[in-house]
Amino acid sequence: MLAVVVLMAACDSTGESPMTSPLASAVPSASFDPGGSAGPSAEPTASASPEASASPSANPSASPPPLAPGTADPAKFGFRAKGLSHEVMAFVTTSQLDYGIDSLDLSVVSTIAFFSLEAASTGHLKHDVRWRRWTSAITDRLIARAHASGTKVVISLARFAWSPGQRMVARELLSHADRRQLLATEVAAEVARRGVDGVNVDFEPIPIGQKANFTDFVHRMRTALDAIRSGYQLTFDVTGHHDSYDVGGALAPGGADAVYLMGYHYAGTWSTIAGSTSPLGGPRYDVSDTIRSLLRFARPEQLIVGLPYYGHVWPTRTNRVHSRTLGGGHDVQYYQAAAVAGRLGARWDPVEQVSWVVFRDRACGSCPVTWFQLYFDDARSIGAKYRLIEQRGLLGTGIWTSAFEGRPRELTAAIREAFAVTPP
Numbered sequence: 350m351l352a353v354v355v356l357m358a359a360c361d362s363t364g365e366s367p368m369t370s371p372l373a374s375a376v377p378s379a380s381f382d383p384g385g386s387a388g389p390s391a392e393p394t395a396s397a398s399p400e401a402s403a404s405p406s407a408n409p410s411a412s413p414p415p416l417a418p419g420t421a422d423p424a425k426f427g428f429r430a431k432g433l434s435h436e437v438m439a440f441v442t443t444s445q446l447d448y449g450i451d452s453l454d455l456s457v458v459s460t461i462a463f464f465s466l467e468a469a470s471t472g473h474l475k476h477d478v479r480w481r482r483w484t485s486a487i488t489d490r491l492i493a494r495a496h497a498s499g500t501k502v503v504i505s506l507a508r509f510a511w512s513p514g515q516r517m518v519a520r521e522l523l524s525h526a527d528r529r530q531l532l533a534t535e536v537a538a539e540v541a542r543r544g545v546d547g548v549n550v551d552f553e554p555i556p557i558g559q560k561a562n563f564t565d566f567v568h569r570m571r572t573a574l575d576a577i578r579s580g581y582q583l584t585f586d587v588t589g590h591h592d593s594y595d596v597g598g599a600l601a602p603g604g605a606d607a608v609y610l611m612g613y614h615y616a617g618t619w620s621t622i623a624g625s626t627s628p629l630g631g632p633r634y635d636v637s638d639t640i641r642s643l644l645r646f647a648r649p650e651q652l653i654v655g656l657p658y659y660g661h662v663w664p665t666r667t668n669r670v671h672s673r674t675l676g677g678g679h680d681v682q683y684y685q686a687a688a689v690a691g692r693l694g695a696r697w698d699p700v701e702q703v704s705w706v707v708f709r710d711r712a713c714g715s716c717p718v719t720w721f722q723l724y725f726d727d728a729r730s731i732g733a734k735y736r737l738i739e740q741r742g743l744l745g746t747g748i749w750t751s752a753f754e755g756r757p758r759e760l761t762a763a764i765r766e767a768f769a770v771t772p773p
Contacts, residue, residue, distance in 0.1 A: 425547070425582040425606055427501050428459035428745065428768075435738065435768045436653055436745025438549075438584075438609065440464045440505065441491070441752070443482040448752040449491045455498040457764040458751070460582065462549045463488065465507035466539075470521035472528030474535055483543075492545060501546035503582055506536055508552045516556045523555075523562040530569055537573035540581060547574065547582030549609065555593035564598040567605050584609050584653065589639050597646035607744050608647055612636045612734070613657035616724070618677030623663045623722040626680075627656060628701035629733055635701070636734065640741065654738055655747030658683040658754050660725025668707045668720045670698055675719060676712065684755030686725035695727065703730045728759040735767035 423429045426436045438460040441449040449461065466483060467475045474480065482488060483504075495502050510519040522528050536548055548570060555563045567585055574581040586609045587594050599605050613627045615635065628635040636654070643652055663678035681689075686706075695704040706723040726734075738746055745768075754760045 422580075422606070425580060426459055426744070427499060427546075431456070431459050431499050432770050433457070433459055433768045434770050435743070436460065436607075437764060437768060438462055438653060438655070438745070438747040439751045440747070440749050442750060443479050445750060445752040446482065446487045446491055450487070450494055452757060453751050454757045454761050455495060455500045457761055457769065458500050458748075459745075460501045460503060460546070461491070461495050462503050462505040462747075463491075463545075464750075465505040465551060466536075468506060468508040468522055468532050468552075470518045470528070472522060472525070472531035472535070474532075474539065492543065501582060503545060503547040503549050503584075504536065504540060504543075505549040505551050506532075510552070510554055510556050519552065520556050520559060523552075523559040523566065526562075526565070529562065529566040533566065533569040533573040536570065537577055537581075540574065541577045548584075550583075550585040550605075553586060553588055553611075557593075560593060560595050561598075564595045564604070567599040568601075568603050571604055582606060586611055586655075587643070589615055589634070589636075591639070591643065596643060600647055600651050607651045607653050608643065609653045609655055609747055610636075610639060610643060611749070612639065612654045613659075613749060617661055618679070620661075620663070621674055622671050623661075623665050623674050623705075623724060624671050625698070625701040625703035625705075625724045625726075625730075626659070626661050627726055627734070628703065629730070629737070631701045637737065640737070640743070644741070649742040650744050652743045653745050653747050654734065654743060655749055656731055656734055657726055657749055658751065658760060659749075660686045660723060662721055662723040664710075664712055665707075665720045665722045668722075670696070670705065670707075670722075671700075672720065672722060678721075681723060681725065682753040682755075683725060683727075683760065684753065686723060687727065687759070689723060690725075690727070697729070698724075702733045728763040731760060732763050732767060735763065739767065 428434070428436045437458050439453065439458045440462045441453070442464045463483065466479055467477065469475045492502050508519050508522060510516040522532070540546075540548060550567060550570065552563060567583070571583055574583060583605045584607045585599055585605050587596060588611055596608055600608060615628055615633075616624045616626050624631070624633075629637055640652070640654065659680050659682050661678055661680050664675040665672035666675060667673075690704065690706050693706050693708050695706055698705055703724055704727045705725075708721055709718050710721050711718055735746065751757075
């Protein structure tokens with residue numbers, strides 16, 4: 350879990366009179382649980398060294414594989430049939446199923462990724478609380494609602510390797526060919542049993558020495574799906590620093606249709622400088638850098654760029670943009686960040702192309718008043734990323750997660766403005 354920050358009574362920006370904490374009415378005292386790691390994990394997903402400025406290493410002789418027949422087939426993703434110019438993949442966690450049924454605007458979503466089922470070291474799917482939600486009547490309703498609107502549903506298959514214990518499990522799974530095959534077969538059978546449309550593989554990161562085995566698993570997953578029928582969608586996720594993945598190999602003929610870049614968590618609790626969790630530009634490694642790097646191995650029509658519906662707040666040394674931080678702070682869902690910006694006013698950072706808010710507050714009841722800075726993606730900043738997706742001819746975008754918007758409004762409208770070809 351991310352660090353807990355409690356914001357108590359505060360002074361106003363002049364420090365002269367008390368006021369209600371800017372975050373107290375909008376942000377829970379405990380940091381939100383992002384629900385998994387297609388969003389932020391308990392450790393940085395952008396890089397092994399979060400403050401690194403260098404781009405990922407790569408084989409300079411590598412080139413994108415030949416485009417296989419059916420690669421990024423619009424029929425597998427279905428966005429054109431929905432009147433969208435690009436793929437829009439929305440992650441729905443097991444705790445967000447009600448939102449997916451009651452609130453998610455499916456007119457701007459071409460694929461829902463159910464997050465998630467977890468792979469065990471044995472190659473079997475874990476039959477845990479997530480499995481029970483997956484096999485429940487509420488997920489039946491989500492699948493039915495999605496399919497009635499022409500939106501596809503895929504299983505997000507998770508296996509994390511951020512902690513020592515997680516790495517051990519991931520190695521046990523990936524280092525055995527029979528376990529890789531068992532998992533591919535079992536997941537494909539589950540896709541067929543539930544009548545859904547494919548798989549999103551969220552293994553992050555890949556443990557040292559397991560890159561080739563992960564690539565092999567992706568190809569086995571493709572083969573297992575095709576053995577049931579052709580046309581299933583298959584994607585895999587990569588972190589911002591994607592050295593641990595053989596992106597080109599996993600996208601080669603007989604592999605995945607597309608790679609999903611988790612274009613977020615470039616800043617977080619570890620950051621010594623406050624800034625965007627999804628910077629589009631700036632002196633440090635950013636989303637634009639990652640896209641350029643991935644396009645050495647993927648064709649544009651094979652790349653989906655996932656974007657965050659959350660931001661981050663830190664205590665900072667000064668009120669100046671990108672101040673040094675005084676603590677880890679915590680993530681803030683979009684609807685909460687927008688409420689703070691509505692009360693205090695948002696500023697625009699033209700370097701990272703993101704909105705931010707600065708204010709004075711206390712980190713605890715007896716703590717001294719200090720500066721806080723909140724950075725988050727709003728319609729303007731996320732729209733700039735959509736324009737880059739269009740300019741580079743990429744397959745589309747993703748959302749971590751739609752429920753963080755709260756009532757669908759500005760961010761949903763930004764998707765429609767960018768990608769809707771025909772009205773809903």
